[in-house]
Amino acid sequence: MKRPSAPSTELSDVALVLNVDAVDGVVTGVSSDNREIEPGDLFIAIRGATVHAARFAADAVKAGAAAVLTDTEGAQIAGELGVPVLVVDDPARVAGLVASSCLGRPSESLTSFAVTGTNGKTSTAYMIDDILTKLGARTGLIGTVEVRIAGETVPAALTTPQPVDLQQMLALLVERGGSHLVMETSSHALAQGRTRPIHFDVAGFTNLTQDHLDYHKTFEEYYRAKATLFDEEYSSRGVIIVDDEWGRRLFEETKALRPDAVVSLSVAGNDADWQVMAADRENTAGGPGGHFTVEGPGGRLETFTALPGDFNIANAALAAVMVIESGTDVDTLSEVLKDSGISPQVPGRMQVVGQRPYTVVDFAHNTDALVKAMVAVRGKGSGKLIVLTGAAGDRDRGKRPMMAAAVAQYADMAVITDDDPHSEDPAKIRREMIAGIPQGFSYVEIGDRERAITDTVLGAAPDDIILIAGRGHETIQDVAGTAVAIDDRVVARRALARRMEEE
Numbered sequence: 053m054k055r056p057s058a059p060s061t062e063l064s065d066v067a068l069v070l071n072v073d074a075v076d077g078v079v080t081g082v083s084s085d086n087r088e089i090e091p092g093d094l095f096i097a098i099r100g101a102t103v104h105a106a107r108f109a110a111d112a113v114k115a116g117a118a119a120v121l122t123d124t125e126g127a128q129i130a131g132e133l134g135v136p137v138l139v140v141d142d143p144a145r146v147a148g149l150v151a152s153s154c155l156g157r158p159s160e161s162l163t164s165f166a167v168t169g170t171n172g173k174t175s176t177a178y179m180i181d182d183i184l185t186k187l188g189a190r191t192g193l194i195g196t197v198e199v200r201i202a203g204e205t206v207p208a209a210l211t212t213p214q215p216v217d218l219q220q221m222l223a224l225l226v227e228r229g230g231s232h233l234v235m236e237t238s239s240h241a242l243a244q245g246r247t248r249p250i251h252f253d254v255a256g257f258t259n260l261t262q263d264h265l266d267y268h269k270t271f272e273e274y275y276r277a278k279a280t281l282f283d284e285e286y287s288s289r290g291v292i293i294v295d296d297e298w299g300r301r302l303f304e305e306t307k308a309l310r311p312d313a314v315v316s317l318s319v320a321g322n323d324a325d326w327q328v329m330a331a332d333r334e335n336t337a338g339g340p341g342g343h344f345t346v347e348g349p350g351g352r353l354e355t356f357t358a359l360p361g362d363f364n365i366a367n368a369a370l371a372a373v374m375v376i377e378s379g380t381d382v383d384t385l386s387e388v389l390k391d392s393g394i395s396p397q398v399p400g401r402m403q404v405v406g407q408r409p410y411t412v413v414d415f416a417h418n419t420d421a422l423v424k425a426m427v428a429v430r431g432k433g434s435g436k437l438i439v440l441t442g443a444a445g446d447r448d449r450g451k452r453p454m455m456a457a458a459v460a461q462y463a464d465m466a467v468i469t470d471d472d473p474h475s476e477d478p479a480k481i482r483r484e485m486i487a488g489i490p491q492g493f494s495y496v497e498i499g500d501r502e503r504a505i506t507d508t509v510l511g512a513a514p515d516d517i518i519l520i521a522g523r524g525h526e527t528i529q530d531v532a533g534t535a536v537a538i539d540d541r542v543v544a545r546r547a548l549a550r551r552m553e554e555e
């Protein structure tokens with residue numbers, strides 16, 4: 053993605069923002085990676101988990117960096133550079149702030165939405181973007197699948213970009229006349245303060261179930277990271293789904309501190325400011341989703357989503373209430389959603405790739421998401437429900453047997469295959485999953501994912517339902533450092549076409 057144009061910034065102004073001693077000089081851009089330095093940039097050298105970027109400071113200066121911002125350790129590692137060096141305690145936590153001030157504080161010109169939770173961030177973010185676009189907004193959408201900045205789309209590297217990259221995306225959005233920002237905020241990003249200093253107009257919470265315990269260590273720590281988004285420093289208003297215990301706790305804690313800044317939403321009939329009632333599940337124009345009514349302090353909206361599964365009604369309702377809470381009138385919303393409802397195309401999320409056998413590719417890669425996806429597709433065929441799943445290496449090991457046990461509980465057959473093994477032995481990951489399958493349940497183990505998908509599609513009966521879970525939109529599998537190209541949707545479609553030819 054192209055760089056936004058940046059105004060010249062006096063280093064004394066940067067020093068002022070950071071509350072450190074002033075230095076002379078001017079910068080005309082900012083980067084936290086020496087490989088991306090352009091002449092005139094401020095190089096922000098951060099200690100990462102693997103390396104201190106100060107090791108690359110000399111290279112950055114060679115590439116044209118006009119100044120360096122780092123910590124005391126970084127200044128020592130970098131040595132004499134011949135350009136001004138600003139020293140702060142924690143450059144990672146101020147990187148966003150510095151980038152923002154060098155780029156004209158872009159977030160202040162945008163109406164911004166952030167979604168957090170274990171599952172549903174991407175789907176909800178696409179839905180907010182869909183609504184805003186129908187309302188005539190020029191949007192930026194930043195999340196796991198892709199980054200879309202006022203019309204230009206690039207694949208995403210992270211769910212929530214690193215602070216400097218993020219500020220550059222916002223500056224580009226403003227430069228292109230963007231008015232609204234919608235983004236996913238991962239727990240990693242919140243723990244690392246990647247979104248600072250963005251002050252979101254509306255933050256939304258979907259749900260919290262087990263995931264990422266390799267990074268956060270305890271559920272409490274995971275919850276705390278997510279809860280940060282609802283702090284005064286991070287957002288003006290919050291909309292929280294209170295249908296799990298973590299949502300209820302988050303709502304109560306936020307309400308106690310900021311009574312007027314948060315509203316609750318329930319899809320399950322729990323006590324809440326906004327109530328959702330689902331109806332006519334199969335009668336949705338344009339798809340298998342559902343009609344619903346959402347009613348609360350801002351009025352009553354009747355609409356629908358064409359995306360399958362009850363959980364997508366929850367996501368759509370959250371998206372609608374977030375837009376209403378940003379100040380949009382319900383009648384206006386009702387009018388723009390009249391024909392197509394809240395029905396964006398969300399790549400790799402409950403994406404139907406074939407009808408006989410009914411075949412769905414979904415990103416479900418934790419127990420709760422798998423259960424929801426299985427329940428959503430259960431009635432789509434009269435035959436067996438076959439679920440193909442694996443688990444990623446170097447990530448939360450605890451969830452592996454739980455995921456397989458859930459498949460055994462809700463499906464008729466499991467195909468245990470590889471996800472992204474990363475540096476782990478894939479056979480060991482599969483064994484850990486299989487340990488969760490109870491005696492007597494029917495499963496096959498096929499490590500090679502392409503073969504697993506192909507064999508499953510070719511072997512299924514026409515009335516069976518196939519759920520290919522775990523990788524959704526992803527197109528690269530990381531096997532011991534080697535990038536293997538595989539897109540579940542392409543492989544499944546190819547096998548479905550072969551089936552048709554052979555029939």
Ligand SMILES: CC(=O)N[C@H]1[C@@H](OP(=O)(O)OP(=O)(O)OC[C@H]2O[C@@H](n3ccc(=O)[nH]c3=O)[C@H](O)[C@@H]2O)O[C@H](CO)[C@@H](O)[C@@H]1O[C@H](C)C(=O)N[C@@H](C)C(=O)N[C@H](CCC(=O)O)C(=O)O
Binds near residue numbers: 086087209213
């Ligand atoms: C834990 C974490 O968030 N790590 C991120 C972090 O890595 P790190 O701290 O190890 O960075 P590092 O490689 O040591 O580099 C340190 C600094 O040196 C710089 N550098 C590095 C090499 C070089 O040649 N030149 C250079 O300037 C880097 O730009 C960086 O600023 O900075 C790296 C560079 O920006 C990221 O790629 C890396 O994300 C890793 C890949 C990652 O997997 N993060 C995941 C866990 C993550 O954040 N995931 C969440 C979503 C999870 C979900 O919901 O599924 C996300 O928001 O995506």
Ligand SMILES: Nc1ncnc2c1ncn2[C@@H]1O[C@H](COP(=O)(O)OP(=O)(O)OP(=O)(O)O)[C@@H](O)[C@H]1O
Binds near residue numbers: 236420
């Ligand atoms: N509200 C929800 N509740 C439970 N499961 C959901 C919900 N929404 C989506 N899912 C399931 O979770 C999977 C991931 O959905 P989505 O990509 O929208 O979430 P995410 O929070 O962005 O995930 P990730 O953090 O892993 O990127 C979907 O493929 C679907 O199976």
